[in-house]
Amino acid sequence: MVNSFNLRRFLYNDNDELPAMINWIKKLFAGDTKPAKDTTAKATDKPQSAHGQSNETERDSPKLQAEPSSDIEKATDAISQTQTHTAANAQDTDISGAEKSSAEKGGIENNSDEATTPSLETALAEIEKAKDVHRQGRIDIALPVYQRLQQQFPQFADAWHMLGIVALQEGDLSKAKHWFEGAIERDAKVANYHVNLGICLAGMSQLEPALVCFDAALNLEPDNESALANSASAYLDAFQFDNAKQVIAKLKQVVPNSIDGYRLMSSVLLAEKNTLAAIDELESAYAIEPSSIDLLLQLISCYELQNNVAKANQYLQKAVSLQPGNPKVIMFQGILLRRQGEPEKASKTLAKALKYGLDEQTAIEANHQLGLACDESAQYPQAFTAFTQSNQLMSRMTRAAEQGDNYFAMLADYKQVTNLVSQDNAHTDDTSAPIFFVAFPRSGTTLMEQVLKAHPSIATTDERSPITLIINQISNEFGDYPASLTRLTDDDKQRFRSMFWQHVKSLYADIEQRQLIDKLPLNIVHLPLIRSLFSQAKFIVAVRDPRDVVLSCFMQKFDLNAAMVNFLDLNKAADMYQQVMTLWQDYKQQLSTDDYIEYRYEDLVTDFNGTVEQVLAFTGLDWHDDMQQYRQKALARNIATPSYRDVTNKISDKAVARHKNYEQQLAPVADTLKPFIELYGYQP
Numbered sequence: 001m002v003n004s005f006n007l008r009r010f011l012y013n014d015n016d017e018l019p020a021m022i023n024w025i026k027k028l029f030a031g032d033t034k035p036a037k038d039t040t041a042k043a044t045d046k047p048q049s050a051h052g053q054s055n056e057t058e059r060d061s062p063k064l065q066a067e068p069s070s071d072i073e074k075a076t077d078a079i080s081q082t083q084t085h086t087a088a089n090a091q092d093t094d095i096s097g098a099e100k101s102s103a104e105k106g107g108i109e110n111n112s113d114e115a116t117t118p119s120l121e122t123a124l125a126e127i128e129k130a131k132d133v134h135r136q137g138r139i140d141i142a143l144p145v146y147q148r149l150q151q152q153f154p155q156f157a158d159a160w161h162m163l164g165i166v167a168l169q170e171g172d173l174s175k176a177k178h179w180f181e182g183a184i185e186r187d188a189k190v191a192n193y194h195v196n197l198g199i200c201l202a203g204m205s206q207l208e209p210a211l212v213c214f215d216a217a218l219n220l221e222p223d224n225e226s227a228l229a230n231s232a233s234a235y236l237d238a239f240q241f242d243n244a245k246q247v248i249a250k251l252k253q254v255v256p257n258s259i260d261g262y263r264l265m266s267s268v269l270l271a272e273k274n275t276l277a278a279i280d281e282l283e284s285a286y287a288i289e290p291s292s293i294d295l296l297l298q299l300i301s302c303y304e305l306q307n308n309v310a311k312a313n314q315y316l317q318k319a320v321s322l323q324p325g326n327p328k329v330i331m332f333q334g335i336l337l338r339r340q341g342e343p344e345k346a347s348k349t350l351a352k353a354l355k356y357g358l359d360e361q362t363a364i365e366a367n368h369q370l371g372l373a374c375d376e377s378a379q380y381p382q383a384f385t386a387f388t389q390s391n392q393l394m395s396r397m398t399r400a401a402e403q404g405d406n407y408f409a410m411l412a413d414y415k416q417v418t419n420l421v422s423q424d425n426a427h428t429d430d431t432s433a434p435i436f437f438v439a440f441p442r443s444g445t446t447l448m449e450q451v452l453k454a455h456p457s458i459a460t461t462d463e464r465s466p467i468t469l470i471i472n473q474i475s476n477e478f479g480d481y482p483a484s485l486t487r488l489t490d491d492d493k494q495r496f497r498s499m500f501w502q503h504v505k506s507l508y509a510d511i512e513q514r515q516l517i518d519k520l521p522l523n524i525v526h527l528p529l530i531r532s533l534f535s536q537a538k539f540i541v542a543v544r545d546p547r548d549v550v551l552s553c554f555m556q557k558f559d560l561n562a563a564m565v566n567f568l569d570l571n572k573a574a575d576m577y578q579q580v581m582t583l584w585q586d587y588k589q590q591l592s593t594d595d596y597i598e599y600r601y602e603d604l605v606t607d608f609n610g611t612v613e614q615v616l617a618f619t620g621l622d623w624h625d626d627m628q629q630y631r632q633k634a635l636a637r638n639i640a641t642p643s644y645r646d647v648t649n650k651i652s653d654k655a656v657a658r659h660k661n662y663e664q665q666l667a668p669v670a671d672t673l674k675p676f677i678e679l680y681g682y683q684p
Contacts, residue, residue, distance in 0.1 A: 343376035420528035438524035439542035444601030547659035574669035
């Protein structure tokens with residue numbers, strides 16, 4: 001699952017005339033496979049759809065209205081009675097024509113031996129009564145009925161479907177897939193069968209097949225709310241944001257003032273790092289549903305992300321008034337206490353939230369925030385423990401080892417194409433090369449970028465580098481990247497240069513009048529590609545004490561990819577630093593000293609003007625007074641990097657030599673980092 005913050009719901013019935021069962025797939029998204037008992041909302045008469053959410057807060061699960069135990073007993077008795085009654089006893093059951101037709105096509109026939117095989121009407125009535133009990137959380141009563149009906153009538157599609165629902169609730173996605181596919185094989189004209197198979201496939205990270213299922217459902221029912229919402233959710237997980245927006249627009253047409261539509265759109269906008277627009281969507285949803293604790297938590301998260309702590313606090317007070325004992329509310333109390341300069345109180349509050357119990361996704365954030373609070377209150381061993389716990393939880397939810405190994409393999413492959421960095425092997429027909437701002441992550445690049453961005457003649461990419469798109473395109477067309485770089489023709493390179501500038505112009509229409517600085521730290525490994533496309537390209541390289549860099553990577557909560565997943569483990573983070581910076585040393589041998597400048601983060605902190613002027617001179621530009629106002633300008637923008645909080649604060653040396661507080665924890669990686677500590681002149 002890709003940074004999965006999306007809620008998916010599944011449906012019980014195959015048409016709107018019968019009640020729909022909606023439930024949270026607990027094992028997949030919240031670590032709980034048991035059906036809800038303490039429930040708060042009644043099942044509706046229409047299919048329900050998925051919701052998106054930010055990765056800062058996870059949705060509370062929608063639950064069903066719990067009925068008195070006497071009603072469960074009555075429903076149980078009804079099932080028992082239905083099993084032995086004649087067809088006449090089913091006259092009061094609301095059986096839809098569609099479901100009856102499905103059963104008839106499935107080969108259910110009247111049978112005079114009613115004690116062993118129920119009639120058509122009795123079977124349909126029986127499964128509906130089983131669903132009634134199922135809705136009240138009694139899977140143990142409903143499941144045997146589904147199993148028996150599926151065995152008695154192997155072509156009864158709805159029995160297969162309900163067995164899939166049970167498997168989905170229990171978190172057995174493989175088994176659920178089997179049952180849903182069986183239901184569709186027996187009756188492919190029921191839209192919700194396709195929806196639920198799509199939900200199952202999306203839960204297995206099979207996004208393309210899932211989208212095929214949602215399309216099949218929409219072909220049958222173009223206005224199926226759940227198919228639309230889950231389709232948008234899958235497009236979001238697949239990073240197909242434009243497609244997601246189109247589907248959400250349709251959802252909003254089908255269901256005006258749809259909470260689902262607003263939430264999903266906010267999720268897409270957050271994924272695009274457009275926090276302000278996401279807030280607008282959430283505010284619209286909150287105006288419709290002001291009692292939603294989940295919307296309040298999402299708004300708190302977004303305003304905190306936007307550095308609007310005062311507004312976040314306003315919504316926090318509303319959340320506290322609604323659910324003061326909610327662990328997620330308590331977690332946000334701790335987060336905002338830390339943001340307001342009370343780290344000791346924050347650490348106690350966050351520990352309280354964790355003690356009360358949080359699902360895994362939320363516990364990742366809570367432990368991370370606890371680590372930050374403990375670090376700021378000089379509780380260093382406790383901080384390291386909290387960061388470790390957060391990273392271990394995150395690693396457990398990803399294919400961390402496999403993804404990390406893939407990145408190390410790519411670094412090894414780059415050693416075979418270092419010669420492409422040399423101008424002698426590059427074409428010189430590019431007339432306006434960008435400057436590339438690179439480094440190992442957490443080396444202070446965001447601070448310098450915001451300073452440079454304040455210059456009216458400079459445009460920066462805010463880590464939306466077109467190089468990432470080009471790498472994906474080359475990989476799709478040629479395979480075996482980066483070895484395929486040696487096979488690019490002049491026409492290929494011209495095509496990829498055009499792709500680069502087309503993307504830049506989508507960010508800055510006036511780019512021809514400005515100097516582009518394309519900043520993405522780990523583009524430092526992609527110099528062979530960059531110089532193949534732009535032979536005149538120059539590089540700004542940020543350097544920081546390797547111990548602080550590796551520690552900061554371990555302490556930071558990144559959106560995970562093949563590179564960042566290595567930061568979940570301190571040893572792998574150090575190994576990755578060693579390999580990336582060794583590769584940079586190899587590249588430097590292929591460059592002229594006029595092609596790059598290195599500066600130290602510590603020098604930027606202690607000699608701000610002098611360091612900025614050196615970098616500016618390298619770009620060929622003079623100092624501009626607007627650069628002194630970089631903090632105010634940064635506050636007015638969306639900053640799409642993990643350093644969003646830090647760069648809007650006044651420059652401080654608190655992050656310099658932070659490793660001294662963690663010498664014991666860093667001891668296992670000391671030898672790995674030692675050569676680079678010496679290379680860049682840091683004290684042992």
